[in-house]
Amino acid sequence: MRVLGQSDFTIVALQEQIVHRSNYSLVLSASVANMSNTSWVYVNGDFVPAENARISPFDRGFLFGQAAYEVTAVYNGKLIDFEGHLARLSRTLAGIEIAEPDVDLASLHQEIMTRNNLTEGLIYLQVTGGVHGPRDFYGPEELTPGLFMFATHKTLIGDLAQDGITAISIEDTRWKRRDMKTTQLLSQTLAYREARRAGAHTAIMHEDGFVTEAASANTWIVGADETLVTRDLSRALLPGITRRTLADLLRQNGLRVEERAYTLEEMFAANEAFISSTGVVIAPILSIDQRPIGTGQPGPVTRQVQQIYYDYLGADTGVIDWL
Structure with missing residues (x-):
């Protein structure tokens, strides 16, 4: 039986370093790829990866279906009929007694397009009655809205x-x-x-x-x-x-x-x-x-x-x- 010498341990250590660095490079490459392919959504004030999105089960949209939504088309990087969608959203929110969200919806649409590299497809926007404690049909007199958005890549003329x-x-x-x-x-x-x-x-x-x-x-x-x-x-x-x-x-x-x-x-x-x-x-x-x-x-x-x-x-x- 041959006794291992210092040179043998050095070779083994070098091999382990090579394997470790190779694995690290693979993980790093995968992370970069995942970042570029991340589907970003907007939930109540924050853009987050879709897999990290969280919505409270006490939201009135979840409990009572008290929510409005709009879907706007994107073609050649442009929002189609966006003002019409906003006007209809306002009418619906007034009808179901939800305050309009205090945000710039046009800017949010542009940002979700940018984050998702969306040039053709659809943007979904949902405004809910928000979270107001335990389940109560009436709720507070004024409902503070919740807001959720996501983007979908889709060929519109298919x-x-x-x-x-x-x-x-x-x-x-x-x-x-x-x-x-x-x-x-x-x-x-x-x-x-x-x-x-x-x-x-x-x-x-x-x-x-x-x-x-x-x-x-x-x-x-x-x-x-x-x-x-x-x-x-x-x-x-x-x-x-x-x-x-x-x-x-x-x-x-x-x-x-x-x-x-x-x-x-x-x-x-x-x-x-x-x-x-x-x-x-x-x-x-x-x-x-x-x-x-x-x-x-x-x-x-x-x-x-x-x-x-x-x-x-x-x-x-x-x-x-x-x-």
Whole structure:
């Protein structure tokens, strides 16, 4: 047996140092990579990595669903229709008796875009009734709001815009103040679950025979004379920001737009139909309850509508070969 000498211990020590430094370099490299890929969210005054975000279970948004939200699209690094979203948020907060947050929401949106390297996608903003001690339906006279934001990278003009969607019809079981954008979304959640189980993308909701809206979007139909019809605003549906902008753009481009109630049967008989929302933008409806709408394919008027709105977004429509 050979007795180990000093040189042997030196070699072993050097090998351990090399392994230690190599492992340290790997950990350091991984840390740097994780920093660059961190998803940042905003919670009640602080930007934090998403995995570190904490919200109190005593928040009134959690306990009672007393919260408003907005989702703003980002395209080519720009917020789309941001002022419209802020105005609707203010109306909703007033309606559910929550004070407006004392922060610069425009600056927060810009910062969350920067922190997440967001040039295309969505920014979610939620304002809750805040934390006010034990569970109490009434709570304090004035509710100090909680604030939560996150960003999602998403292609806004994607496969659904090109290929279209299918839908089922379902009775609208939501509460009577659908004009306020609150987080009370149980009916919409169940509508989506029923639609997906039926092999469809979404649900068309109706009440007393009249279409209100889709599970999370406004609906449009195209008549035989190419008039575009969307439901007129009331407490029965959400005043969509994309809907409002789109109606203005269509009229400016010489298209006929009617805002009125229409029945589910009228929607079945339409030449074309589509939905509009911040997240989907514009998606053709191919069928409802497996009944084709028109030809069962995206129609020429819907394609014209998409062209007009995509131009408004600043999209390079010349590279969209299906328009």
